[in-house]
Amino acid sequence: SQTIHQWPATLVQPVGSPLSLECTVEGTSNPNLYWYRQAAGRGLQLLFYSIGIDQISSEVPQNLSASRPQDRQFILSSKKLLLSDSGFYLCAWSARQGEGYTFGSGTRLTVV
């Protein structure tokens, strides 16, 4: 069966520090991968999506970047965090032309 792993679960980082959040999927190949941010416990904003290795699309300009070095690995990064980067980050995957998403358990990022 397919599983998605996201870590760390919580992270407290100072302003200006770098960020790396990792997401991996098991039990499938060629997944579509996504990073979402949920601010203030509510709406979900699509940040990045990927259809394959090194194929990343950004939905909104921001302080973050994403990479996909392997088929089932999706990384969210920042060189210098801002206070406004705080939030709950969710990774998700779907099969090609699949009918739904499966979400990871999320990372609570607090920038102080």
Add this chain to the structure above:
Amino acid sequence: AQSVAQPEDQVNVAEGNPLTVKCTYSVSGNPYLFWYVQYPNRGLQFLLKYITGDNLVKGSYGFEAEFNKSQTSFHLKKPSALVSDSALYFCAVRDMVGNFNKFYFGSGTKLNVKP
């Protein structure tokens, strides 16, 4: 562009009473609609989906949703609410761009079920 709207920020219901969480959609073409639930500090969990077929869709945990094309709605329902149903609920619509799924989520509705 595809979009969904959840007009209620919060819904309060007593345990044992029926519940409804509202969702309306705006799509071009046939709508692919979904409901997800989120518990505190957790990822979203799939509840149910409408792709085609019967307008009444049954999903996990006793939830169901009714697709209404004339009203462009996809309301989530449950005949008898449980305290454990208290969570944040998201309606979503799927947009296909080539081979790529892109989901657009509503703003979420917080469901409070009181004992």
